[in-house]
Amino acid sequence: MHKTTILLAEDEPALGQIIKESLETRDFNVLLCDDGEKALDTYQTKNPELLVLDVMMPKKDGFTLAKDIRAIDDSIPIIFLTAKSQTQDVVEGFTIGGNDYLKKPFSMEELIVRINNLLNRTKVQKTSEILQIGDYTFDFPKQTLQHNGDEFVQLTHREAHLLFHLVKNKNKVLDRSLILNKLWGNDDFFNARSMDVFITKLRKKLNRDNSIQILNVRGFGYKLIC
Structure with missing residues (x-):
């Protein structure tokens, strides 16, 4: 059975591990990176099907990482995770090419629902491709x-x-x-x-x-x- 591969970029070790383990219990394959540069390398070598990106990360922040990936792939679903709550930050995330935006703290159930919604939407789009x-x-x-x-x-x-x-x-x-x-x-x-x-x-x-x-x-x- 095919497992959807998710690239998770999160620099808080404890939170990253919690999200990774929670998603793996739902049958996702999770690639965890703790900075933006590692995440870009992993994206280019592993071809994940969805990205969950923390906005504030060392070496390359989530917004910059998303810009780099959108220059290569304009269709992969991207969810931003952030502690920022300013409207302008949310607007910037969507302008860059994010598909969804989740403010910390959040429930794992909400993240999983949003992931599944994006994957289902992408699946419908891809049938015509x-x-x-x-x-x-x-x-x-x-x-x-x-x-x-x-x-x-x-x-x-x-x-x-x-x-x-x-x-x-x-x-x-x-x-x-x-x-x-x-x-x-x-x-x-x-x-x-x-x-x-x-x-x-x-x-x-x-x-x-x-x-x-x-x-x-x-x-x-x-x-x-x-």
Whole structure:
């Protein structure tokens, strides 16, 4: 049975352990980090399905961490935990891209209800994200490609997100700078070269259908033709 993986970033050891153990008794898999930098590394390597972020953390606070993650992934659910009660803090949390906001102290039951609500909402959204690309079926939530019912090809997190944006802009130019800032965090030379490598990998994974092309539109970006 699949267990939902939650990344919990909380720098208070006792509270972090209580939340972790409570969620694990409800069949969640919990990755606990005690600062924002560790949380970002864990997010990038473990691909959690939901984030619970304390706002006040060392090295990288919850708001900064959320901004970094939103530059990579605009759909993962984020819940902020905070002792702050000012309206402007709540507004900032939602503006950054948070989906929910829980003020300390809170009950575990309330946190679990909010987690389940967000996961259910995300599940409904993701059912519409199985896309057809020529002879390929692209399952964006599962990050897989399948050619005419053959074996699944697993995509990396970044390959899947890049392909998703190409498909959503099918037969139109996908702005290079825009997608670099969204998925890589900035559009410098090294990230641009990295994106070229990912485009080459996607071309190879889609090469069984000759009607599919990813064109390099010099000076502008890329265009998926199908």
